[in-house]
Amino acid sequence: MDLSGKVAVVTGAGRGLGRAYAEALAAAGAAVIVNDVDAEAAAQVVAGITGKGGRAREVVAPVGSAKAAEQLVETAVSEFGRLDVMVTNAGILRDKVLWKMSDDDFDAVIDVHLRGTFTCARAAAVKMREQGEGGRLILISSPAGQRGNFGQTNYAAAKAGIVAMARTWAMELARANVTVNAVVPVAATEMTKTIPAFAPVIEGSERTGEPFPAWLRKDEGMGTVEDVAGLIVFLASDASAGITGQAIGIGGDRLALWSHPAEKAVAFADGGWTADAIAGSWQAGVGAEPETYGIPAPKAPADSGQGA
DSSP: OOOTTOEEEETTOSSHHHHHHHHHHHHTTOEEEEEESOHHHHHHHHHHHHHTTOOEEEEEOOBTBHHHHHHHHHHHHHHHSOOOEEEEOOOOOOOBOGGGOOHHHHHHHIIIIIIHHHHHHHHHHHHHHHHTSOEEEEEEOOHHHHHOOTTBHHHHHHHHHHHHHHHHHHHHTGGGTEEEEEEEEOBOOTTGGGSTTTHHHHHHHHHHOOOOOHIIIIISOOBOHHHHHHHHHHHHSGGGTTOOSOEEEEETTEEEEOOOOOOOOOOOOTTOOOHHHHHHHTTTTTTSSOOOOSOOOOOOOTTSSOOO
C-alpha cells in the first residue's frame, strides 16, 4: 500500500492507537502531522518516524477548538504542501455513572471527542474542497458508541455522534470526492487494561512476550494497536475510493462492518396508536424481540486458564 505524496494529520498520536496510526501511515509513505497534548510523546513519535526515513512534524495542541483544528491543517500545508487525510483519534475519559457525572465530566469528553472531531473534520473538508482532489476523513469511534457502556454516558454519546457525523458528511462531501468513514477499533491499550477480563491476558502477554490467545483475537476481536493500523492505511489509500459512510470494526483477527440503525419491526393501526393499543400489542408485536444493549462481557474459554 503506497501513500507516497499524501499528507495526513493524526490527532492524539502521542501514544496507543494514535501512535500506531501515525507510524503505519508514515511507513506506507505519507507525511504525517503528529498531534498530541504531550509535547514529549509527540516529539518521540516524530523522531521515530524521521529516524526511519519518514517525514513528520509535531503539533502540540488540545483538539476541540476551531483554532487548534486550523493550526493542524495549516501546518500540514505549510510543511508538506497539502492535506489528504485527517484521522480524528484524540480523546479522553471521565467515566462515572449518570448520577455521579458532573457537567465538567460530560463537557470535557464531548469537547475533545465530538467537538474535536467536528472542528478537525470541518477544517480538513474546507482545505480538501479547495484543493479539488478529494481526500479522506477517518473518524475514530468505539463499540461503546454502537452499543452503550456502563459508566460512559459522555464517551458513548460522543462516539455514537461520530458515526452519525460520518454518515452525514459522506453525503455532503461526495461531490468533492472526499470519503468519510468511522473506525470502531478494539485493542490492548492503557484503557482496556482496566477491564478485569482482559487485564490478566494483556499483562501476561506484556510480561512474557507471548501473543494473545486465539479466543481473545478472534472471539473478542482484541489484539494490539498495530492490528488496527492496517485499516487506517487502507482507508487513507486510493484503494478505498469507493468506500464512504461506513462504520468498520477491527481488532485482533477480526474485521467487521457495523450495520446502520434500521427499523427492526413495524406494525400499523388504522387511525393511529393509543397508549392502550400499544400496551395490548407490544409483547406480541413490535416488542416481541427487543434489542440487546451494552458491550457483552468477554468470556475466556473454560480451558484457557483465564476467568470470565
